[in-house]
Amino acid sequence: MRKTLNVLSLSLGVAFIIPLWSAVAQIPSLPPLPLPNNPQAPPVVIPVPRIPSAHSVLKPIELGTDCISQSACLGWDEQIWSRGNKPGDRSALLASIDNSLSYLQKDKAIAVYQSYPIKEITRDRVYRSLVRFRQLVVSSNSPAELQAAVRREFVFYKSIGNDGKGTVKFTAYYEPAFIASRVRTNVYKYPLYRLPPDFEKWSKPHPKRIQLEGKDGLLGDKSRLRGLELLWFRDRWDAYMVQIQGSAQIQLTNGTATSIGYAGGTDYPWTSIGRELAKDGKVTLKQLTLPRMTEYFRQHPLELNNYLPRWQRFVFFKETNGEPATGSINVPVTPERSIATDKSLMPPGALALVNTSFPYPTASGRLDYRTVSRFVLDQDTGSAIKGPGRVDYFMGTGKLAGDRAGVTGGNGSLYYLLLKE
Structure with a gap:
């Protein structure tokens, strides 16, 4: 789809929902990976070779008993659940997960992941991680319950950012x-x-x-x-x-x-x-x-x-006759659940957690910034989104989305979530 226009994107560049993937040599198809019908079913365990990446832009981190960052202690993605008269957006997260699962079954995903530079991040592992995370989102009753399960079962791969220390510039489109x-x-x-x-x-x-x-x-x-x-x-x-x-x-x-x-x-x-x-x-x-x-x-x-x-x-x-906006992996992008990154570095379709500040509308019509940690799917790229320190966040369609995207810009952190081996 698109590009980003805001304080950063106007000066640094913009994310484009454009199919920019290069053609990759034909690779024999792997067995199909069926989408889960039973959200409570245990994940299929497929052995994945553990090959360290010497100069990875994504570094596995140990959570231990601490939060990922001080701001992440506020809670991971509390917007999934309804609070008071504010509806949650769990259905949007599940829809975005299903879009990534659909992509990961395609021959193009097979080819891309055969060439993905971080060897321990494979298509199979990304797929299984999404299947399991989907089960947890469906079965969890609170942010704390989901967070505890994720901490038990997943490894966090942190982007080294634009400074080698994890600082990521966020814009929105x-x-x-x-x-x-x-x-x-x-x-x-x-x-x-x-x-x-x-x-x-x-x-x-x-x-x-x-x-x-x-x-x-x-x-x-x-x-x-x-x-x-x-x-x-x-x-x-x-x-x-x-x-x-x-x-x-x-x-x-x-x-x-x-x-x-x-x-x-x-x-x-x-x-x-x-x-x-x-x-x-x-x-x-x-x-x-x-x-x-x-x-x-x-x-x-x-x-x-x-x-x-x-x-x-x-x-x-x-x-496109009314079809929704589509990302570079040729699946629809979901408002506030899809991001664009540099796809020469980041795993397409994968589950991520972003921690940064975004503007939200208030009852008075103003836009106030709130620090949030949100689960997203990496489904897009952009001609101006380059390096491990850039993320473009899809706000949605229409004027309010444009107003919010137009003033989004700041630093944060980016993590990819993969099942422990």
């Missing part, structure tokens, strides 16, 4: 919802494009953004993309936001609804428009949030002609 038209009008005139049918034959270096859509985004009939227009938007910033986030839910001007998702992109790196604004003194780094950037370009729309071409990459889309 979301799926926007916009109004668009299937035909060009005087109001709806900024297009997003389908992937050209001959795109794989395009010579490199690829054309830059300004060559494909023009400085003002209105190159139109003079563009080599003529005839590939998918939808038209009334605001160029909206069209740009879809390119950043990688997907969108769309309300069409004819009264119907659809959705669009990533189909491909030209071969250029991420360029932060926010950082460019700060470099030119238009905003300060302290002001660099999505709401502030949106406000700036709403007030100065012609500035888009200056800044958007600086991001030379161009993104193509396909219509």
Whole structure:
């Protein structure tokens, strides 16, 4: 799916729900791993070779009787259970687990894990860990009961972070919802494009953004993309936001609804428009949030002609007919239960625990930060999410999710949970 726009992502980069996995040599299929029908059934034990990784970005840690971190002592994922009049989101966690289990049965997962650099983290072990954790979520009646079982049965692999000491930078991304038209009008005139049918034959270096859509985004009939227009938007910033986030839910001007998702992109790196604004003194780094950037370009729309071409990459889309946002492992991403990481380093589809601060809405309409520890599934990646010290957290769809994602940014910790051997 997408990318992240917030205080960090605008300056450092953005997570994209994009299928960026490289092709891997064909590997003979392993026996199928059936999804569990009985959540109380004991896990199937499959021997896994114990081969230490000399320079791993994930280090196994001993919990002992202490918490993972001081903030984790507050309790692991208390949002799973209902509290007072606040409903829990256990069903969302279970759905996300099932999506990862589905992925792990596919040939692509088999191939990827054959090449995964941390030898003791195998597809079988990741799968069995998810099956067992799912059983525990279903059978546990409280955060304390689940935490005790997890501490007994699982090993925590901690990311070394961006400093070798476990410090991870967190951002968040979301799926926007916009109004668009299937035909060009005087109001709806900024297009997003389908992937050209001959795109794989395009010579490199690829054309830059300004060559494909023009400085003002209105190159139109003079563009080599003529005839590939998918939808038209009334605001160029909206069209740009879809390119950043990688997907969108769309309300069409004819009264119907659809959705669009990533189909491909030209071969250029991420360029932060926010950082460019700060470099030119238009905003300060302290002001660099999505709401502030949106406000700036709403007030100065012609500035888009200056800044958007600086991001030379161009993104193509396909219509997905209302399907949910999909991550790089080709399963739906679940609001607040899916993360994006660097998939050259982190295990795809695996169970993780994130410990950081996120903004939550209050009764007064404000966003207040709370330190939380949440179980998530690693189901996405991003062109700007690189290294062991970056996590992008999927907030969901729509304005509130965008508001929250736009001001998310800070440090935390990342752990992967695997059954003890």
